[in-house]
Amino acid sequence: MGRKRTPRAGALLQTSCLPLLLLLPLFIAVTPEGATVEVRVQVLDINDHAPAFPRPHGALRVPENTPSGSRFPLEPAFDADGGALGTQGYLDPERYFAIDAATGVIRLNRGLDYELRKVHELVVQARDRALHPEVSTAFVTIQVRDYNDNQPTMTIIFLSEDGSPRVSEGAQPGQFVARISVSDPDYGEYANVNVSLEGGEGKFALTTKDSIIYLICVDQMLDREERDAYSLRVTATDAGTPPLRAESAFVLRVTDVNDNPPLFDTQEYEQSVPEVVYPGSFVLQVTARDKDQGPNGEVRYSLLHTQETHSHWFAIDAATGIITTASALDYEVDPQPQLTVLATDRGTPPLSSTALVRVALQDVNDNEPLFESSFYNVSLKEDTLPGTCFLQVSECARPWPALGQGRTSSHFCWVRGLAGLWREP
Incomplete structure (x- = not known):
């Protein structure tokens, strides 16, 4: 850097770049003897540099x-x-x-x-x-x-026909009950989700192949008559610190299958009824109970009719099990008719059971004595002595005992005559 004096003009010329200094001192000789004069030059800045970052x-x-x-x-x-x-x-x-x-x-x-x-x-x-x-x-x-700020999401789809949380009591071990899909919006280890199952009394288990889709399956045989509902809780937990979790609790209903027949209170019933009653008279009521539910547990009654047992003398109400007389009874024909009652549920296929009803008829005096013959013809000598037996009449043989526990006493008399005879063998 330097300055030269121009003798004529007396001007200073810049011969090189100046540094950015606010004030530049210069010393200039103005006589042959070497006298100098100080000149201060103020350097003015111009915008000749762009801002620059240390790193792009x-x-x-x-x-x-x-x-x-x-x-x-x-x-x-x-x-x-x-x-x-x-x-x-x-x-x-x-x-x-x-x-x-x-x-x-x-x-x-x-x-x-x-x-x-x-x-x-x-x-x-x-x-x-x-x-x-x-x-x-x-x-x-x-x-x-990433930060573990999202809890896992869990979707449960129940595999019943209507999509409700229920399972048939006839489901075999290994049969699937529900499908669970899990996800976590977080990434890395935070997205790793573990699913656990609580409740169910050991009747159900959880299985998975990829830790994304889980399946609830039956692990032990079910019996609705023993227990008809189970409380289950599914928990999805991620691997964050602290871990976040999602829970879903539900009640799994056990639906009925027709695996129980109706059972009567007793296998044999006995009842005593007078032989002379009006049709529709009450005899007795039988009761059968079915442990199943719904139509599987609804019981209908009927009689198994056979000619030998004279069951056609009776009728039964299909809904209540009340047995009534359907026609006239006859002690002399059958003193103790027996009925077979059939109880059938409305399941598919239906199940049934039977009970025996013994009806003891009480005899009444509803039959007049009958002679073996309706006409007798006897010839007597005119000198027959009084007291001579000239004819013996008797009742006809009957296939049933007479009123009075087998007594066969009868009364004989002349229809027209002057004398009468009473005989009691």
């Missing part, structure tokens, strides 16, 4: 649970120009972040969500304040770090 690319890792307002320092841009020309400005197009233009500090402007967006590309600009500003750009990649 920067990176930050920010946890997704970082609260809004958190601050992250950014290496500031440098401008070789001085004064107001060195002021920096920054630009964040997406406004997730706010940047202090003076300090270069990045501030989180709103909450982050790793599941919504994993990476944010932040464009940072530095510009000076000249009339025609110089601009430089840097890129900051902000990687959002």
